[in-house]
Amino acid sequence: MELRQLRYFLKAKELLNFTEAAKMLNISQSTLSQQIKQLEDELHVPLFNRVGKRINLTEAGEIFGEYALQSINRANEGLLVLKDLKNLNAGKITIGVIYSMRILFARTLIEFAKQYPNIKIQVVFGTTKDLLEKLNLYHFDFILTFHENLKEPHLKCQTLLKANMVLVTAKKSLLANRRSLSLTEVAKLPLALPFSGYSTIQFFVESFGEENLEPNICMEINDIPTLFEIVKTGNWHTILSDTSVNDPEVVGIPIDGKNMKRSIMILSIKEVYEKKAVKKFYELLKSMHAKNLE
Secondary structure (H helix, E strand, O other), X not given: OOHHHHHHHHHHHHHOOHHHHHHHHOOOHHHHHHHHHHHHHHHOOOOEEEEOOEEXXXXXXXXXXXXXXXXXXXXXXXXXXXXXHHOOOOOEEEEEXXXXXXXXXXXXXXXXXXXXXXXXXXXXXXXXXXXXXXXXXXXXXEEEEEOOOOOOOOEXXXXXXXXXXXXXXXXXXXXXXXXXXXXXXXXXXXXXXXXXXXXXXXXXXXXXXXXXXXXXXXXXXXXXXXXXXXXOOXXXXXXXXXXXXXXXOEEEEEEOOOOOEEEEEEEEEOOOOOOHHHHHHHXXXXXXXXXXXX
């Protein structure tokens, strides 16, 4: 059953004359008759009574007409929705974001929402592990996360920005005025770190291991604002990317080492169709963070 056949049927139903209906549709009468006959054969029921050159609807034709009209209307509505999607007047995007990107991401989110107010946006914050799992289940259009060593061939990877890893300490701390710290110095400090599900702590455990250092990890907490509250006491320190540090009572001190800079990536699934709204979000992200891609 084709939409074309439904349109032909509805025009014939309206005019109750195959010749006039064919003229209105700019097709031959034989084509119209043939298409309606194919439709009747598929439905296994006649839609018109044919008496000479006159036609009238059967009971089945009357009933089917209502559904045929609904189908045409729904198809037309679908075309309008697709047109709106293309013109960014409708649609929805779902994004997964690591916690350390929340500040920079919020700026882009606000700007995108201003430019495209009709696009609905759903944002989920989580750890790299959780976000990757959900991305692979098609829960997100894309995610923003640390993921330097991409091994999944089905993922599309775009570098968004480079983030420096820093020791976060209280402004009242004796360390606050240091220009940098060595990894050896950091290992000796009492540390409150993100929970083990976070990519940041995994990164530093590996970094400490390469230097044969045993860090003094006193706490693991799965909430960045709570980590800041702990750090602000001056009794503990944490390690985060500099993109996370926005509290006026703490400072981020660079950690020496060639591997102390990490890449925040835009990850999506290669085989999935990319919505126009998603592409626009990519463009905005990259333009707003271009200066951090060094």
